[in-house]
Amino acid sequence: MDFLTSLLTDFGQQILSSVTAAFAIAVIGLNLHFGYTGLVNIGQAGFMLIGGYGLAITVELGGGFFLGVAVGLVAAVLFALILGLPTLKLRGDYLAIVTIAAAEIIRIVGDNQSLSQWTGGAAGIPGRVYQGAFTALSPFPDQQLQIGPYNYPLTSGDSWFLRIVCWVVLAIVVLLVWLLMRSPWGRTVKGIREDEDAMRSLGKNVYLVKLQSLVLGGVIGAAGGMLYVLSSSVQADSLGRTTTFLLYTCLLLGGAATVFGPVLGSVLYFIVIIGLNDVVSQFVPKQIMNEQQIPQFGWIVVGIGLMLLVIFRPQGILGNKKELSFGD
Amino acid sequence: MTEPAPAVPARGRLEGYDYDRAALRRKLAEVPQEPGSAKPQPILAVDDIVRRFGGVTAVDVDHLEVQRGAITALIGPNGAGKTTFFNLITGFDRPSRKEEGRTPRWVFQGTELASTSAFRVAQSGMVRTFQLTKALERMTVMDNMLLGAQDQPGERILTALFRPAWRKREAEIREKAAALLARFTLDTKRDDYAGSLSGGQRKLLEMARALMSDPAMIMLDEPMAGVNPALTQSLLGHIQDLRDQGTTVLFVEHDMHMVRHISDWVVVMAEGRVVAEGPPANVMAHQAVVDAYLGSHHDQDLGDDALLDEDFGQAVAAEDAEREGRA
Amino acid sequence: MPSPRRSRRLLAALPGAVLLGALASALLGAAPALAASPSPTPVPTSGTQSVVEATASCAVNDTTACVRGALHDDNGNPVKGVTIQLTPPSGTAVPTRTDANGSYVYTVKKAGAYRLALVPASLPKGIKAAAPSRTVQVSLGQLTPGAFALTGTFSGSKSTAGPTVTPLTMLWDQISNGLLLGLLLALASIGLSLIYGTTGLSNFAHGEQVTLGGILAWTFGTVLQWNFLVACIVTVLVCGLSGYVQDRLIWGPLRRRGLGLTQLMVVTIGLSLALSYVFQYFAGAGVHALTPTIQLTGGPLDLTANAYLAMLISIVVLVAVGLALQRTRIGRATRAVSDNRALAAASGIDVDRIIRLVWTVSMALAGLAGILYGLVYGGVNWATGQAILLLMFAATTLGGLGTAFGALVGSIVIGLVVQVSSLFLSGDLRYATALLILILVLLFRPQGILGRRERVG
CATH class of the missing domain: 1.10.3470 (ABC transporter involved in vitamin B12 uptake, BtuC)
Incomplete structure (x- = not known):
């Protein structure tokens, strides 16, 4: 029973955490691209990274927290425009290759030592550089608060304040997507996913709508990236290609082209990983799987899970099975 | 069709439109029966439009006019370039680069349409359907219909967030869609996914969807292909209704019976050129038409099924996007 | 079908x-990991098992580290035939000589602080080493650079104006x-x-x-x-x-x-x-x-x-x-x-x-x-x-x-x-x-x- 209690406690802790909410937000952005509009963006982690760097570097250089948020979001808009303007008129797989390449460029440049006075190079920008600007906004006193088994500081570090902000932002983004998807704009976007030529023949400006979707989903991704780095640090390698792949897994797990699918998928992913970790370290002998191998095994599960989900x-x-049965 | 069509929001009588079909046919009887002849009231006039694929000329039309208010059939053997011609004038394909001294241009209702992107062509009132039906399969029949409507404030991303800003228009187009669906006997299917419809029902849906924008001219690419014979009669009736209610019709068809039955004027294409024109009764007997059909060795439907061949379709979409970007 | x-x-x-x-x-x-980890595979050229080998080449991996360096004179020409010694934390010095390219390589199987030395007597006439010996930290899976700063030129060393490595080369x-x-x-x-x-x-x-x-x-x-x-x-x-x-x-x-x-x-x-x-x-x-x-x-x-x-x-x-x-x-x-x-x-x-x-x-x-x-x-x-x-x-x-x-x-x-x-x-x-x-x-x-x-x- 002890094991079960601690497992459930771990689940709860992970569900509450800011990282889960931040991930869910990035997945919602991806859902707008892939699930609703049919845009294959394999560089969503790049948008997250841009958001993170935008926030952290602005604060580092003395801009305030809100200026940092604005810079991160504007940078994501520009990034989306640079990627989208040339490729959204081409076949879908061009967007795929360009987004993954562009995200990789961001990662490589962020990782590079020559810009380390701003980006911190491979070591990244430590959280303490920019977290202060965020915690300064907290209305709560600086003390610990215990709710049930969970004990976190109210304001500083990995705090209740951060958790509340993350989940509020998540709620706002979910609401935004819900509002859009019940509207004629949402209908147009889904029509484009089905058949661009048919939409052109009906007088719809397909290019413009795809660009809007790319920008909006990218900006949401950047917001997720900012919240993601608030509890840790901005490190290029932590938001690479595999992160994007992970976002896809979360999306397809919860259900693409649904409002709550991304949230459910992200939460479930973290539960599975935590559960795997707890169960393996409790019951599987070290000779078969050592501590280093547990996360690796987790990634193998993610990869195979992604394949099985799609198929x-x-x-x-x-x-909705009918709406999303790929092929016939 | 003697039975009156269910109420469709009338758009009012159009000035100078020949609602009287007999009068229209009398007018057309005066028109010289030769390729490129001038029509009394052309809704569309095409000049010097050429399209080559590699070394093959798919379309090479010097001049063609389409009479307003008429049902015009575009016929010709496989590979004659009919669908390519459709693609060209609707902006889904582009004429090949400059021919010596021939500038491609086509005017629709007084508007120059050359190098206009496909969606703007549709917005200008010339709406097409496709040979291989493009129903949006994983959306409901009703959603398909609603997408056909123009001027929807809710399609702008910021307005979309505030329902009151688009609720009224949405109610209007829903009502209109319901009426059209009833007229096309699809009203029981309104909440089904379009993918669950039969081939003929998809054709009906595509036609009904095109009508959501009250187009001045509808262009049907093989409306009868793959349609269950039981549905043929009602489809023919629908097409004639369209004309009677103020929509000019241009259609591509292989079924000669249908062409004879409903068209007011027939244009014959062969090897990319217009080889004959005239009323259906006369044109079928024309020597050029007989030659075109018997002398044709083209088994391959050049450009037809390769409609919007991926690469070129992309290139066109790209150009469109560029133009939009500049505009 | x-x-x-x-x-x-x-x-x-x-x-x-x-x-x-x-x-x-x-x-x-996985088989190698099991087989190799208790006792590293010996380098074939040597009969005895040792943590340091002077080898012709070296590739870094889980169980191997490399110490590598090259000697050049002021003209940028390689200095060959110089004796180098690498001494493990516990054990005797392993000597080698620089080859025609002036370079030498050691394959090392154990991490630790090694003494890396150059024998000044083996240097050609006219060349001096500024610091002939030092301690290098070797960790497995890494390449440790082992260059020595030399001054002077040896006889026959071709003099090239400026840096020998031109942008063109x-x-x-x-x-x-x-x-x-x-x-x-x-x-x-x-x-x-x-x-x-x-x-x-x-x-x-x-x-x-x-x-x-x-x-x-x-x-x-x-x-x-x-x-x-x-x-x-x-x-x-x-x-x-x-x-x-x-x-x-x-x-x-x-x-x-x-x-x-x-x-x-x-x-x-x-x-x-x-x-x-x-x-x-x-x-x-x-x-x-x-x-x-x-x-x-x-x-x-x-x-x-x-x-x-x-x-x-x-x-x-x-x-x-x-x-x-x-x-x-x-x-x-x-x-x-x-x-x-x-x-x-x-x-x-x-x-x-x-x-x-x-x-x-x-x-x-x-x-x-x-x-x-x-x-x-x-x-x-x-x-x-x-x-x-x-x-x-x-x-x-x-x-x-x-x-x-x-x-x-x-x-x-x-x-x-x-x-x-x-x-x-x-x-x-x-x-x-x-x-x-x-x-x-x-x-x-x-x-x-x-x-x-x-x-x-």
Whole structure:
């Protein structure tokens, strides 16, 4: 029973955490691209990284927190425009290759030592550089607060304040997507996913709408990136290609083209990983799987899970089988 | 069709439109029966439009006029370039680069349409359907219909967030869509996914969807292809209704019976050129038409099924996007 | 046409197959870790087991560190025949002498603080060492630089004005390196291009196939101590087989099921993720050196010889693939499928068989590229292929997606760009240049250098 209690406690801790919410937000952005509009963006981690750097560097250089947020979001808009303007008129796989390449460029440049006075190079920008600007906004006193088994500081570091902000932002983004998707704009976007030529023949400006979707989803991704780095540091390698792949897994798990799918998918992903970690370290002998190998095994599960989801349950948990049965 | 169509929001009588079909046919009887002849009231006039694929000329039309208010059939053997011609004038394909001294241009209702992107062509009132039906399969029949409507404030991303800003227009187009669906006997299917419809029902849906924008001219690419014979009669009736209610029709068809039955004027294409024009009764007997059909060795439907061949379709979309970017 | 039930059954076998395949490859990879960790494999040239060896070459991996240095005089000429001594924390000094290039190498099997010394008496007349001895910190899996600062010139040392390494020679060096990288990329990416051409699929797991080649060659050659040539041949065969099996169990059934290309691409992403971590799970995160003793020339080859050999092999194989595509019946059928699948099927070509062949050959080529990559760049690790995947995409896109010859031209351009830009840019930024070029190409000439703008319908 002890094991079960601690497992459940771990689950709760992970669900509450800012990282889960930040991930869910980035997945929602990806959902706008891939799930609703049919844009194959394999560089969503690049948008997250841009948001993180935008916030951290601005604060580092003396701009305030809100200026940092604005810089991160504007940078994401520009990034989306640079990627989208030339490629959204081409076949879908061009966007895929360009987004993954561009995200990789961001990562490489961020990693590079020559810009380290701003980006910190491979070591990244430590959280303490910019977290202060965020915690200064907290209305709470600086003390610990225990709720049930969870004990966090109210204001500083990995705090209740951060958790509240993350989940509020997540709620706002979910609401935004819900509002858009019940509107004629949402209908147009789904029509584009189905058949661009048909939409052109009906007088829809397909290019413009795809660009809007790319920008909006990218900006949401950047917001997720900012929240993600608030509890840790901005480090290029932590938001690389595999992060994007992970976002896809979360999306397809919860259900693409659904409002709550990304949230459910992200939460479930973290529960599975935590559960795997707890169960393996409790029951599997070290000779078979040592501590280093547990996360690696987790990634193998993610990869195979992604394949199986696409093949056998493309609609995920919440999706509509008819709407999302890929192929026939 | 003797049975009156269910109420469709009338758009009012159009000035100078020949609602009287007999009068229209009398007018057309006066028109010289030769390729490129001038029409009394052309809704569309095309000049010097050429399209080559590699070394093959798919379309090379010097001049063609389409009479307003008429049902004009575009016929010709496989590979004659009919669909390519459709693609060109609707902005889904581009004429090949400059021919010596021939500038491609086509005017629709007084508007120059050359190098206009496909969606702007549609917005200008010339709406097309596709040979291979493009129903948006994973959306409901009703959503398909609603997408056909123009001037929707809710399609602008910021307005979309505030329902009151688009609620009224949405109600209007829903009502209109419901009426059109009833007219096309699809009203029981309104909440089904379009992918679940039969081939003929998809054709009907595509036509009904195109009508959501009250186009001045509708261009149907093989409306009868793959349609269950039981549906043929009602489709023919629908097409004639369209004309009677003020929409000019241009259609590509292989079914000669249908062409004879409903068209007011027939344009014959062969090897990319217009080889004959005239009323259906006369044109079929024309020597050029007989030659075109019998002498044709083209088994391959050049450009037809390769409609919007990926690469070129992309290039066109790209150009469109560029133009939009500049505008 | 197999029945849907049959393809469903095949599909159901997919997860098992992936795991099995991965397990098999990884078990092979794991065997060395078990065998090697208690007592490191002795270096063949020496009978006694020791933590320090003076060797002809050294490749860093989990259990090995290298100490390497080169001596140059003021003119930048190599100083040969100088005695160097490396002393382990506990033990006696191991001497060696600098070779004609003025360089020396130690292979070290144990981490710690070593004493590195130069014997001043062995220096040629006219040359002095500023600091002839120091302590170096050696850690496994790392290269420790061991240069000494020398002043003066020896007699006969050619005097060159200014720095001996002129910008021109540096440029020429990088161009040679670029050609090398380009040829390896071509070998790896021609399969990527062929698969794209015949099926329309962008295979994101192609990088892992390159890694697979390297890891298998290391397993057979280094760990199991097979004859290296045999190890390479078996590796290429196994890689080809992996392509056949993949198409049979995954891609073929999914094609018949009508899964969209985007969805197929996401499946390859999942496969890539799973495979790369399977490699890491079993083979660890370190770099594994491939046995440098190639039987072909009868002795250990230095890096440059490896590089020339790799280039030669690449060229021969690429020409063979090119000729096969142009001249043989199957090659022509492959091109026909690339041009127009439906038309090819209608004219009696067994499209599925051609695609299966393309998968087999492509994976074999990727595996071969992995072996050569490992030989030239000092080893492979779990992420080797992943690291060059985007370069391969850049190369194929640049040359025109889906054209084999285009992939070759694109690869060489990308190879040159990457290596030459390393003259101006530090670290991985040179890869960023290649990716930037990829984006610019898509912007201005999306059909690539050699791609056609349009097709006859």
